[in-house]
Amino acid sequence: MALQEPYPSKWQLFRIWAGIGLQSFGGGASTTFLIQRTFIEKHKWMTMEEFAYLWNLCILTPGINLVALTVLIGRKLGGVWGIVLSLCGMLLPSAAITCLLTAGFLSVEKLPAVQAVLRGVVPATGGIMLLVAFNFVRPLIARSYKVGMLYLLADAVVILACALAVILLKVPVAVVVIGAVVLGALFFSPRQVAPSLGQEGAKGND
Amino acid sequence: MINPLVYFLLFFKASLFSSGGFSNLPSLHQDLIANGWATEADFGQSIAIGQISPGPNGLWVISMGYLTYGVLGASLALIAITLPALLVLAISAGYKRIERHAWVQGAMHGVSLAVVGLLLTVVWTILRQPGVDWKGLLIAAGAFGLALSRRVNLLVILALAGVVGYFLYR
Numbered sequence: 063m064a065l066q067e068p069y070p071s072k073w074q075l076f077r078i079w080a081g082i083g084l085q086s087f088g089g090g091a092s093t094t095f096l097i098q099r100t101f102i103e104k105h106k107w108m109t110m111e112e113f114a115y116l117w118n119l120c121i122l123t124p125g126i127n128l129v130a131l132t133v134l135i136g137r138k139l140g141g142v143w144g145i146v147l148s149l150c151g152m153l154l155p156s157a158a159i160t161c162l163l164t165a166g167f168l169s170v171e172k173l174p175a176v177q178a179v180l181r182g183v184v185p186a187t188g189g190i191m192l193l194v195a196f197n198f199v200r201p202l203i204a205r206s207y208k209v210g211m212l213y214l215l216a217d218a219v220v221i222l223a224c225a226l227a228v229i230l231l232k233v234p235v236a237v238v239v240i241g242a243v244v245l246g247a248l249f250f251s252p253r254q255v256a257p258s259l260g261q262e263g264a265k266g267n268d
Numbered sequence: 269m270i271n272p273l274v275y276f277l278l279f280f281k282a283s284l285f286s287s288g289g290f291s292n293l294p295s296l297h298q299d300l301i302a303n304g305w306a307t308e309a310d311f312g313q314s315i316a317i318g319q320i321s322p323g324p325n326g327l328w329v330i331s332m333g334y335l336t337y338g339v340l341g342a343s344l345a346l347i348a349i350t351l352p353a354l355l356v357l358a359i360s361a362g363y364k365r366i367e368r369h370a371w372v373q374g375a376m377h378g379v380s381l382a383v384v385g386l387l388l389t390v391v392w393t394i395l396r397q398p399g400v401d402w403k404g405l406l407i408a409a410g411a412f413g414l415a416l417s418r419r420v421n422l423l424v425i426l427a428l429a430g431v432v433g434y435f436l437y438r
Contacts, residue, residue: 083323087423093324119360122376125283125292125352126326133356149350156323157330161342163321164334167313175438177399182433183426184312185404187319188394189411190422194290195387202380217381224385228294229392235295236285239382246378251370 066106069139072147079132079151084159093128097135107139129153213250220245270305270337272344278303279329279348287379289326290315291386292349296332297393306336312397319426403436 070078078100086093101107108116120130129152136148170176199221206213224242227233282295293311300306314335318328326349333345366372394400395408407429414420414428 086322086324087421116360119356119363121287122359122363123353123356125286125355126289126324126349127287128289128324129326129350129353130356133353134360137357145354149353153323153327153346153350156321156327157342157346160317160321160323160327160330161334161339163317164314164331164342167317168335171313175434178434178437179430180313180316180433181399181404181437182407182429182431183316184397185395185400185408186411186426186429187312187315188391188400189408189413190319190415190425191290191315191387191391191394192408192412193415194288195384195391196416198288198380198387199384202377202384205377220378220381221385221388224382225388225392228298228386228389232298235298235386236281238385239285239379242378242382242385243375244378246381247371247375249374250377251374 069107070105072140072143075136075140075144076147076151079136079148080155083152083156086156097128097131101135108135209252216249270303270341272337272340274303275305275337275341276344276348279333279345280351283329283349283352286386287383288387289324289328290390291383292326292329293393294386294389296329297389300332300336306332308396308398310335312394312399315394316426319422399437407432 082093082096082100085096098110098113102110102113116131116134117127119134120127123130129149132148132152133145136144136146138144140147167176171180202217203214206217220242224238227238228235278296278299279292282292282299285295286292293315296306297311300310301308310332314331315328317331318325321327321331329345329349330342333341333343335341337344395405400408411425411429414425415422
C-alpha cells in the first residue's frame with residue numbers, strides 16, 4: 063500500500079470538508095469525485111475498497127447518502143469530533159450560501175426578467191430530475207433483466223404504483239416506502255443469496 | 269401560523285423516509301401544502317436555487333426552509349436532514365450480521381423501486397409548476413437530453429435554460 067499521511071487535525075478536517083462542500087456544483091457525482099480524490103488519492107487516508115464498503119452502508123441509510131458518508135469518514139479520521147467537524151464543514155458553508163442565494167432571489171423575485179428566467183430554469187430542473195430517476199433505475203433494471211422478464215415487469219409495476227399512489231391517491235409517502243420495503247422483502251428476495259450487498263452502488267445523485 | 273416543532277417534524281419525517289437528496293420532496297409537498305405553509309411555486313424555486321448553490325443536492329430543503337420560514341426554517345431543515353444520516357453509525361455496527369440475509373436484499377430492492385417512483389412524482393410536481401407551459405416542457409426535454417449526454421455541465425444547462433426563459437417569457 064502507498065504511504066499514508068498521518069490523520070488530519072480537527073481544524074484541517076473541517077477545512078477539507080468545507081472545501082469539498084463549496085466546490086461541489088451540480089450534484090452528487092461531483093461531490094463523490096471530490097471525496098475520492100481528496101481522501102483516497104491525495105492524502106491516502108483510505109483505499110478505494112474501503113470507500114466502496116462505506117458507500118454501501120450509506121445506501122442503506124435513510125436521507126442524503128453523502129451526509130452519511132461524511133459521518134463515516136469523519137468518524138474514521140477523528141472519532142466523535144471528527145463526525146461533528148466533518149458535518150459542519152460539509153454542510154454549514156454550503157447551507158449559508160444557499161440561504162444567501164435564496165435571500166438574494168427573494169429581493170429580486172418580483173422583477174419580470176427574473177420571473178422569465180425562472181420559467182426557463184424550473185422546467186429544466188424537472189428534466190434533470192428525470193435523469194436522476196433514470197440513473198437510479200438503470201442498475202435495478204440491469205439486475206432484474208438478468209433474473210427474468212417477469213421481474214422487469216414487476217419492477218415497472220411497483221415504480222408506477224408508488225408514483226401513482228402519491229400523485230393520485232395522496233397516500234402518505236412513509237406508507238408507500240414501508241409498503242415497498244415489505245413487498246420487496248416478500249417477493250424480491252433472491253432465492254440464492256448473492257455474496258455481498260451493494261449491487262445498486264451506481265446510484266449517487268445526491 | 270407555523271408551529272416550529274411540527275414544521276421540524278415534517279422535515280424530519282420526510283428525510284427519514286427518503287433515500288437520496290430529492291426523495292424527501294413528495295412527503296414535504298404533501299404536508300407543507302396541506303398546512304398552507306408553502307406554495308407550489310416555493311417548490312420549483314427552492315429546487316432551482318438548490319441546483320445552483322454548492323453542496324449536496326439535498327440542500328434544496330435549506331432553500332425551502334428559508335423561503336417558507338426564514339433563517340429558523342433553514343436551520344430546522346438543516347438539522348432535519350442531518351439527524352437521519354447519523355443512523356449510518358448503527359447500520360455500520362449491524363451490517364455484518366444482516367448483509368447475508370436474502371430479505372435484506374429484497375427490501376433494499378423494494379426501497380430503490382419506491383425511490384424511483386418518488387423521483388417521478390418530483391418530476392411531476394416540478395412540471396406542474398405555475399408558469400410551465402408546452403414551451404416549458406420542451407425546455408425540460410432539452411435539459412434531460414443534454415444532461416443524459418454527460419457532455420454539458422448541469423450549471424451550464426440551467427444557465428442555458430435561464431437564457432431561453434428570458435427570451436421566451438420576458
